[in-house]
Structure formats: structure tokens, C-alpha cells
Amino acid sequence: MTQKLVVIGAGMASGRVLEHLFEEAPGAFEVTLFNAEPRGNYNRIMLSPVLSGEKTYEEIVTHDDAWYAEHGVACRFGEPVLGVDRARKVVVTEKGETPYDKLLIGTGSAPFIIPVPGKDLPGVITYRDLDDTNAMIEAAAQPGAQAVVIGGGLLGLEAAAGLRLRGMEVTVLHLMPHLMERQLDPAAGYLLRKELEDRGISIRCKANTHEIVGDGKVEAVRLDDGTEIPADIVVMAVGIRPDKRIAEAAGLASGRGIHVDDAMVTSDPDILAVGECVEHRGACYGLVAPLYDMARVAARTLAGDAAAYAGSVTSTKLKVTGVDLFSAGDFAEGEDREEIVLRDAARNVYKRLVIRDDRIIGVVMYGDTADGNWFFGQMKDGADISAMRETLIFGPAYAGGTPLDPMAAVAALPDDAEICGCNGVCKKQIVTAIDGGATTLEAVRGRTKASGSCGTCTGLVEQLLAVTLGDAFEMPAAKPVCACTDLTHEDVRRLIKARELKSMPAVMQECGWKTSCGCHVCRPALNYYLLADWPDEYADDPQSRFINERRHANIQKDGTFSVVPRMFGGITTPSELRAIADAAEKYAVPTVKVTGGQRIDLLGVKREDLPAIWADLTEAGMVSGHAYAKGLRTVKTCVGTDHCRFGTQDSTGLGIAIEKRMWGSWTPHKVKMAVSGCPRNCAEATCKDVGVICVDSGFEIGVAGAAGMDVKATELLAKSPDADETIEIICAFVQLYRENAKYLDRPYKWVAKVGLDWVRARVVDDLESRAALVARFDHSQRVFQKDPWAERADPGTRKAYRPIADLTLEAAE
Amino acid sequence: MTDWIDIGALAEIPVRGARVVKTRAGCVAVFRTAEDEVFALDDRCPHKGGPLSDGIVHGASVTCPLHNWVIALTDGKAQGADEGMVATYPARVEGGRVLIDAALLRADRAA
Numbered sequence: 001m002t003q004k005l006v007v008i009g010a011g012m013a014s015g016r017v018l019e020h021l022f023e024e025a026p027g028a029f030e031v032t033l034f035n036a037e038p039r040g041n042y043n044r045i046m047l048s049p050v051l052s053g054e055k056t057y058e059e060i061v062t063h064d065d066a067w068y069a070e071h072g073v074a075c076r077f078g079e080p081v082l083g084v085d086r087a088r089k090v091v092v093t094e095k096g097e098t099p100y101d102k103l104l105i106g107t108g109s110a111p112f113i114i115p116v117p118g119k120d121l122p123g124v125i126t127y128r129d130l131d132d133t134n135a136m137i138e139a140a141a142q143p144g145a146q147a148v149v150i151g152g153g154l155l156g157l158e159a160a161a162g163l164r165l166r167g168m169e170v171t172v173l174h175l176m177p178h179l180m181e182r183q184l185d186p187a188a189g190y191l192l193r194k195e196l197e198d199r200g201i202s203i204r205c206k207a208n209t210h211e212i213v214g215d216g217k218v219e220a221v222r223l224d225d226g227t228e229i230p231a232d233i234v235v236m237a238v239g240i241r242p243d244k245r246i247a248e249a250a251g252l253a254s255g256r257g258i259h260v261d262d263a264m265v266t267s268d269p270d271i272l273a274v275g276e277c278v279e280h281r282g283a284c285y286g287l288v289a290p291l292y293d294m295a296r297v298a299a300r301t302l303a304g305d306a307a308a309y310a311g312s313v314t315s316t317k318l319k320v321t322g323v324d325l326f327s328a329g330d331f332a333e334g335e336d337r338e339e340i341v342l343r344d345a346a347r348n349v350y351k352r353l354v355i356r357d358d359r360i361i362g363v364v365m366y367g368d369t370a371d372g373n374w375f376f377g378q379m380k381d382g383a384d385i386s387a388m389r390e391t392l393i394f395g396p397a398y399a400g401g402t403p404l405d406p407m408a409a410v411a412a413l414p415d416d417a418e419i420c421g422c423n424g425v426c427k428k429q430i431v432t433a434i435d436g437g438a439t440t441l442e443a444v445r446g447r448t449k450a451s452g453s454c455g456t457c458t459g460l461v462e463q464l465l466a467v468t469l470g471d472a473f474e475m476p477a478a479k480p481v482c483a484c485t486d487l488t489h490e491d492v493r494r495l496i497k498a499r500e501l502k503s504m505p506a507v508m509q510e511c512g513w514k515t516s517c518g519c520h521v522c523r524p525a526l527n528y529y530l531l532a533d534w535p536d537e538y539a540d541d542p543q544s545r546f547i548n549e550r551r552h553a554n555i556q557k558d559g560t561f562s563v564v565p566r567m568f569g570g571i572t573t574p575s576e577l578r579a580i581a582d583a584a585e586k587y588a589v590p591t592v593k594v595t596g597g598q599r600i601d602l603l604g605v606k607r608e609d610l611p612a613i614w615a616d617l618t619e620a621g622m623v624s625g626h627a628y629a630k631g632l633r634t635v636k637t638c639v640g641t642d643h644c645r646f647g648t649q650d651s652t653g654l655g656i657a658i659e660k661r662m663w664g665s666w667t668p669h670k671v672k673m674a675v676s677g678c679p680r681n682c683a684e685a686t687c688k689d690v691g692v693i694c695v696d697s698g699f700e701i702g703v704a705g706a707a708g709m710d711v712k713a714t715e716l717l718a719k720s721p722d723a724d725e726t727i728e729i730i731c732a733f734v735q736l737y738r739e740n741a742k743y744l745d746r747p748y749k750w751v752a753k754v755g756l757d758w759v760r761a762r763v764v765d766d767l768e769s770r771a772a773l774v775a776r777f778d779h780s781q782r783v784f785q786k787d788p789w790a791e792r793a794d795p796g797t798r799k800a801y802r803p804i805a806d807l808t809l810e811a812a813e
Numbered sequence: 814m815t816d817w818i819d820i821g822a823l824a825e826i827p828v829r830g831a832r833v834v835k836t837r838a839g840c841v842a843v844f845r846t847a848e849d850e851v852f853a854l855d856d857r858c859p860h861k862g863g864p865l866s867d868g869i870v871h872g873a874s875v876t877c878p879l880h881n882w883v884i885a886l887t888d889g890k891a892q893g894a895d896e897g898m899v900a901t902y903p904a905r906v907e908g909g910r911v912l913i914d915a916a917l918l919r920a921d922r923a924a
């Protein structure tokens with residue numbers, strides 16, 4: 001017999017209950033689902049990536065209309081439940097009454113608002129749902145907008161980082177002396193603060209908000225000490241409170257949250273509750289892992305099976321791209337505790353384990369959190385660590401002091417090591433799923449839910465796939481290029497070569513593109529793949545390039561452009577400088593700046609003036625610096641043997657020779673190089689895509705460095721006694737990268753995927769392969785090493801930079 | 814009644830591209846799609862004023878060059894999660910020439 005199940009709140013917890021219920025007792029219930037938000041269940045955790053622009057709302061929907069329809073759920077979204085009449089077993093909304101046999105409450109929690117004057121002003125936003133997120137995104141779109149985030153906890157910092165990425169000036173006010181004090185100790189709090197400040201977020205700790213000031217809308221936040229911080233929006237993220245209003249009004253027992261027993265049943269046997277709104281054995285939770293445990297139990301109770309929830313131990317991660325922190329357990333200092341600390345100041349790494357009676361009771365990690373789950377597992381199990389105490393802090397991967405590679409580390413994890421913290425999935429479950437036929441990330445996610453929530457363990461799950469399946473698993477996650485196709489970048493590259501597809505329509509046709517002419521994501525990638533693979537046959541499509549590459553100049557925020565002439569190896573002459581100065585004056589260039597790449601940038605040039613200013617620079621013998629290109633940017637050099645007392649080789653000369661050979665080449669992402677004359681490394685060669693360090697015996701060629709969003713030192717590819725061979729190896733490396741990497745992967749990302757050994761085998765060890773790569777590079781250079789500025793100086797092409805018509809003049813007639 | 818004005822040859826606008834028309838009310842971007850349809854919209858993205866004429870044209874949409882908002886050429890509305898709207902103007906092709914609504918000439922909003 002079907003019973004009526006009414007659910008209040010379409011949140012993450014109740015959504016999970018429904019999933020289990022439909023699996024375990026299909027058809028047992030006829031479900032009506034009320035939600036105050038005008039939408040169904042989505043992955044609330046992922047609002048932060050939506051805020052920062054890394055994901056869209058569509059990508060974080062957990063249950064879509066089709067899912068609800070398939071399971072016969074009557075959706076009443078945008079219809080909050082106002083009350084429950086337990087005597088008559090009905091819930092009440094504005095539209096009337098709905099009867100239930102069983103009721104499930106999953107109302108989540110409500111953001112806490114600090115009771116200061118001005119808290120109700122328009123512009124004060126909390127951070128809980130999609131509407132809040134959209135309000136923040138909208139505010140960030142105003143030029144020069146400023147935000148104050150009150151609260152330096154998980155939510156506040158994710159909000160701050162997202163708003164900053166969207167270009168806002170952001171200040172975080174935090175009452176306590178250090179950030180995330182509930183999860184971090186002061187040392188990790190310090191590192192986190194430093195990192196966020198480096199991103200341009202100002203942070204004020206021990207800041208007590210006195211008042212939010214504004215006339216009709218938010219204008220500033222005033223602190224207790226009188227300081228006023230101007231603000232267009234104020235995000236209040238000071239904590240959450242279980243939302244127990246409905247339950248309390250209905251007379252259900254409650255404390256901080258709605259009281260439930262181990263079966264997730266409230267004081268009324270026909271009413272269950274799950275999620276953040278409940279209080280179980282005195283604890284309330286604000287993370288999804290425990291809620292999912294509750295959901296499993298609630299579903300079994302509804303299905304009539306016995307199950308018990310015993311409470312959860314939780315761990316925390318912050319979802320700000322580029323910030324790695326992990327914390328779990330109790331890390332306060334105390335008489336009965338010892339600690340093991342590892343600090344690596346150069347890499348900003350900090351790890352601390354708190355130990356009591358030979359057992360881990362607290363973990364705080366910053367900078368390198370790879371071992372977090374392992375420590376967390378040891379902690380939850382109460383494992384005796386006395387035997388491995390000496391090397392414990394180095395994690396499971398250290399055997400006798402030498403680090404193993406990440407794959408081996410994953411392979412070494414015990415079966416019960418937790419991989420996915422959100423969903424409580426351990427290694428054994430994942431391996432079992434893989435052995436049972438789940439051979440892709442998506443399939444593992446579907447069967448076990450691992451990596452399906454906050455996603456930070458995706459890499460671990462992939463490594464498990466690789467370890468379990470060996471060669472049968474292709475490591476880079478199979479993400480389609482964009483919504484126009486189901487194929488990955490790798491698939492597309494392979495097909496272009498294998499089927500000799502030599503035009504964009506051919507690729508779209510043969511690969512089954514779902515749109516008529518692609519989109520701004522796939523077209524630039526396809527254009528690159530085609531011109532890299534078929535330099536002779538493929539005609540470059542400017543309309544498929546980003547504006548900078550189409551116009552051969554960097555677009556500025558006001559729609560003007562910047563012009564950067566090439567200065568080979570950073571060397572210039574008085575006459576070049578004079579020509580640049582003349583051009584700057586002639587075209588009233590507002591800003592002349594020395595770039596980080598050893599050359600000069602003319603910023604703020606009007607679109608119409610571009611061809612003319614280029615013509616002037618071309619006449620003075622200069623070519624485009626390609627400061628806008630996914631191609632060779634700069635080769636920085638130091639003064640080397642020409643002047644420096646320490647120089648070992650002619651670093652300037654080598655840099656110029658490399659730049660002359662390679663300028664104009666298109667690559668998957670930009671490529672930057674440098675040559676330093678000795679290991680003092682004044683040209684900063686060790687953080688470039690390719691960096692050469694000159695030594696007495698010759699040249700050390702490093703590759704795969706990074707100094708942008710990630711910072712990483714180069715790895716040694718080869719040593720050569722000879723400058724010409726050095727150039728050959730570099731050309732071969734770049735060509736291998738051109739032919740194989742995914743569009744928008746910098747060399748360091750690509751090398752991490754294919755492995756440096758694979759690269760070395762082809763460009764260093766195998767001389768035949770090296771020569772072939774160099775030949776293909778040079779061949780492609782014959783087509784592409786043309787100065788785009790000179791080509792566009794002729795009056796025919798110039799027209800394209802001007803308006804097609806000027807109606808202001810005609811109107812004046 | 815619309816009174817049309819000839820702004821130039823269709824061939825002068827690249828396929829899946831745009832050119833700008835200066836008017837007293839500001840710049841108007843005239844787009845040409847892969848199917849040779851033309852659309853005229855204000856050359857200002859509703860997000861932060863990016864020049865839409867410098868964007869990538871796909872289907873009947875353009876992606877703004879500054880932060881990748883996607884704007885429908887047909888009605889000027891921002892697509893997906895973004896909200897915003899650009900003014901559109903009647904435009905058509907006749908005998909290889911591009912015509913837009915002459916009312917633009919008379920519009921006197923601040924440029």
C-alpha cells in the first residue's frame with residue numbers, strides 16, 4: 001500500500017533521503033516535496049564555485065525536473081510550509097492543506113544576523129542560497145564596487161575569495177584574533193591570512209562591527225573603534241542556526257535543533273527530521289558528511305528497516321582554488337597532549353598533529369593537504385601510532401625517508417582509508433565499484449557518490465582508478481571540451497590527426513558537434529589544434545580567436561588596447577626607444593609601462609589607431625611582441641658574460657637566438673622563457689615554461705616551471721655543453737607540447753600529465769625523434785613567423801579596425 | 814514605419830563577426846552570423862560595458878570579450894545565469910547591403 005510522504009525542504013539532506021528511499025523501497029511512498037526556494041535540490045556546497053565563476057548553476061543541480069518526474073515526486077517549489085497540524089496530519093501552506101502519513105523535515109538552517117543597527121538595510125546579504133549568490137554576483141558587476149564580509153569562517157572566506165575574483169575590493173571583518181579559529185590553529189590561520197591578503201583581500205581580525213551605516217542602502221560599516229569601511233554590499237556570514245521554527249510551532253521536542261533519536265525520528269513517531277535542522281545526542285552539524293549519514297538512516301527507518309545513526313566526526317576543507325587547508329578533531333594545546341609539527345617556510349607548508357595517549361586527536365594542515373584523509377582515518381579509528389611516530393608527520397607515502405609518487409601513495413592506503421569525506425566513502429568501496437565495472441570517474445561517482453559533493457577528492461578517486469585499472473584508465477579526467485560536444489580535448493586532437501580533419505566544419509561534422517558553429521570555448525581550441533596540426537592546409541580563422549589574438553593587441557577594461565613591441569632578450573637601442581617615445585606621443589598613449597617581461601607596454605591605444613601605431617613601430621624595425629598570444633611571449637635574459645663578473649656563458653646572446661627562432665609560434669597556452677648566466681639566476685629562469693641556467697660546463701635546460709596562478713620550479717630536462725644543441729632541444733620540447741597538449745594547458749600542466757620521462761625520451765634521448773620535432777617546428781615557423789603588425793599596416797586591412805559607418809556626421813548635416 | 818539607412822556592404826562585415834557604427838547615441842555593433850543574418854545592438858555589454866563587437870559570434874549569440882557573458886543577438890538578453898539586456902535595433906540585408914533603422918540617427922541620448 002502506498003503511503004503519503006510529505007517532505008519540508010528540498011535540501012541536500014532530504015534529497016539524499018529520497019535517493020536512498022527510491023532505491024530501497026521503490027513505490028512505497030507517494031512524495032510531495034515543498035521547498036521555500038523556488039527550485040529543487042542543488043549542491044549548495046558548490047555555490048562558492050558559482051560565486052567565483054568557476055561553475056554555473058546548471059552544473060550544480062542535483063535533481064532536475066526529469067528526476068522528480070521519474071520518481072513521481074509532486075514538486076511544490078517556492079511554496080514554504082507555514083505550519084504542521086499533527087492532530088489532523090496535514091501540513092499547511094498558503095495554497096491550503098496537504099495530508100501526510102509520514103512527514104520528513106529537512107529545513108536546514110538559517111544564517112545568523114548580528115543585531116546591529118542597519119542590519120536590515122538593502123545591500124546586507126547572507127550567504128545561504130542561489131539568490132544570495134546571484135545578489136553578490138550582481139553587486140560585483142558594478143565597476144569599482146566594494147564589499148565587506150563580516151565573518152572570517154568557512155563561508156565568509158569563500159564569499160570573500162569569490163567576490164575578489166569577480167574584481168571587487170573586499171574587506172573581511174573577523175571578531176576573533178585569527179581566521180577560521182574553530183578549524184585552524186593560529187599558525188595555519190596566519191598562513192591563510194597571508195595567502196588571502198596576497199590576493200588583495202584586506203583582513204581585519206578582532207574587528208567588532210558597531211553599525212552598518214547608509215541612507216536607504218548600505219554605504220559603510222562602522223567598527224567599535226570608529227573606523228568606517230565603505231561598502232556597496234555587506235555579506236553577513238557569522239554563523240548558522242538550525243531552522244526549527246516549523247517543528248517548534250508544531251510542538252515537537254527541540255533544543256538547539258529538532259530533537260531526533262538514533263532512527264532520526266522526532267518526538268512524534270510519524271515525523272522524521274534530517275540535516276542541519278536537527279539536534280542528535282546534543283550535537284548539531286553544519287557540514288554534509290554527517291547529513292548524508294543521517295539520510296541513510298532516515299531512509300531505512302521510512303522503509304521500515306532498523307538503522308541507527310551514531311553521530312559523526314567531521315573534517316573541514318576550504319573550497320578556495322589554490323588554498324589547501326585541512327582540519328579535523330581537537331587541536332587545542334593541553335597538558336596531556338603532545339604535538340608533531342612540520343613547517344616548510346619556503347613552500348608555505350604547515351602540518352600539525354595533536355596526539356594524546358599515542359593516538360591522533362587533532363589534525364591541522366596548510367599548504368599540502370594530500371595526507372589529510374589518511375591522518376583523519378587514523379584519528380577516527382583511534383589507531384595506535386607509537387610504532388610509526390618518527391615518520392608519522394610525513395604521511396603514509398614515506399618509507400624510510402624517500403617520498404613515493406602520488407600513485408604509490410594511493411596504492412599504499414589501507415582499504416578503510418576515507419577518500420571522500422563528504423560522503424564517507426572509503427578506498428575499499430571505490431575499488432569494489434571499479435572492479436564491478438565502474439571504470440570512469442562518473443561511474444564511480446554514480447555508484448559510490450565519492451567526489452560528488454565538494455569535489456576536492458576527485459584527484460584521489462582518479463588515482464584509485466589508475467592504480468586499479470592500470471593502463472586501461474586514461475588519467476586526465478574525461479571532461480568534454482564544452483557543451484557543444486561530448487568529446488574531450490584529447491579525443492578531438494586524436495580525431496583531427498587520425499581522420500585528417502583539416503577545417504572547422506569538417507571537425508564539427510565528423511565529431512558530431514551539437515551546435516551549428518560551436519561556441520567561444522570550443523572554437524578557439526579547434527582553431528589552435530587545426531593550425532598546429534595542418535600548418536600548410538588550414539587557414540587560420542580570426543573569428544574563432546579571442547579578441548586579443550584577433551586584434552593582435554590586449555583589450556583593456558575600457559575597450560582600448562595595449563601595444564607591446566618585441567625586445568629580443570630584453571635588449572633595446574636608443575633608436576628603438578626613440579621610436580616608441582615618438583609613437584607614444586603621436587597617439588597620445590596615456591600610460592607607458594615597463595612590463596614584467598623586459599619590454600615596454602603602451603597602454604590605452606584606441607582601436608582605430610592600432611594599425612597606424614604599428615606601422616610607425618614597424619618602420620622603426622620592430623615586430624609585435626605577441627603579448628596577447630597563446631604563443632611565445634618573451635625570453636628574459638640577464639647580462640651574462642658581456643658584463644657580469646659571474647657570467648659563465650653568453651646568456652643574452654642565447655636568449656636572443658631562442659627568441660629569434662621561436663617568435664610567432666602558436667602554442668596551446670602562452671610560453672615564456674628565460675636564460676640566466678649563472679645559478680644566481682637573475683633572469684628568473686627557474687620558474688619559466690622553459691628556463692636555461694648557464695654553468696661553466698654548458699647549459700642546464702629546465703622546463704615546466706610556473707609563476708602565475710601556481711608557482712613551481714622548473715624540472716631539469718637536459719644538460720648540454722653546446723648552445724646550438726640547447727636551442728634544438730628547446731624547439732623539440734615546444735613542438736612536442738604544441739602537438740600534444742590540451743588547449744589552455746601551460747607546459748607544467750601538460751608535463752604533469754604525460755610525465756617528464758616521456759618528454760625526455762622524445763626530445764633528449766631519441767635523436768631521430770628530436771630532429772623530426774625540430775623539423776616540424778621549423779616548417780610551421782615558415783608559415784607562422786610573420787609579423788602580424790606589418791601585415792595589418794596596409795590600408796585595406798586597416799579598415800577593419802574602423803567603424804563601418806559614422807552616422808554622427810550625417811546626422812549633423 | 815521604419816525608415817532604413819544603408820550603412821555599408823554585407824561583405825565588409827566578417828562572417829561570425831561585427832563592425833561598429835558610430836551614432837550620436839553611442840556605438841552600435843552590427844553583427845553578421847554564419848547564416849548571413851545581421852543584428853544591430855548597442856556596443857556595450859550589460860555587465861561592465863565591454864565592446865560586444867569584439868566578441869566571438871556563435872549561432873545567434875555573441876560572447877563578450879571581457880568576461881564571457883553570452884548575449885543573444887535576437888533580443889539583446891544575457892543568457893544563462895547572467896541577467897542584463899542590451900538595446901537592439903532593426904537591421905536587415907537587401908541586395909548585399911546592410912540597412913539599419915534610421916531612427917538611430919535621430920536618437921539623441923547622451924553618447
Ligand code: SRM
Pocket residue numbers: 554555556557562564593594595596597598599601627628633634670672706707708709710746
Ligand atoms: C603587461 C603585463 C603586466 C605588467 O605590467 O608587467 C601582463 C599583463 C597581463 N597578463 Fe600577465 N602580464 C605580464 C607578465 C606576467 C608574468 C611575469 C612574466 O612574464 O615574467 C606572469 C607570471 C608568469 C606566467 O606567465 O605564468 C603573468 C601571469 C599571467 C597569467 C597567469 C598565467 C598562468 O598560467 O597562471 C594570466 C592569465 C592567463 O594568461 O590566463 C595573465 C594575463 C594577463 C593579461 C593578458 C590579462 C588579460 O587577459 O587581459 C594582462 C593584460 C593587461 C592589459 O591590460 O594589457 N598573466 N603575467 C606583463 C606583460 C609581460 C610581457 O612583456 O609580455
Ligand SMILES: Cc1cc2nc3c(=O)[nH]c(=O)nc-3n(C[C@H](O)[C@H](O)[C@H](O)COP(=O)(O)OP(=O)(O)OC[C@H]3O[C@@H](n4cnc5c(N)ncnc54)[C@H](O)[C@@H]3O)c2cc1C
Pocket residue numbers: 008009010011012013014015034035036037044045046047048079080081082106107108109127128129155158243246274275276277285286287288289291317319422454
Ligand atoms: C556557500 C556554502 C558553502 C558550503 N560549503 C560546504 C562544504 O564545503 N562542505 C560541507 O560539508 N558543507 C558545506 N556547506 C554546508 C552544507 O551546504 C549544508 O550543511 C547542507 O546544505 C545542509 O543540508 P540540509 O538539507 O540540512 O539543508 P539545506 O540544504 O539548507 O536545505 C534546506 C531547504 O529547506 C528549505 N526550507 C526551509 N524552511 C522551509 C519551509 N518552511 N518550507 C519549505 N522549505 C523550507 C530551504 O529553502 C532549503 O532549500 C556549505 C554551505 C554554504 C551555504
Ligand code: SF4
Pocket residue numbers: none
Ligand atoms: S596585469 Fe596581470 S596581475 Fe595585473 S591585474 Fe591584469 S592580469 Fe592581474
Ligand code: FES
Pocket residue numbers: 858859860861862863877878879880881882
Ligand atoms: S563587460 Fe561583458 S562580460 Fe563583463
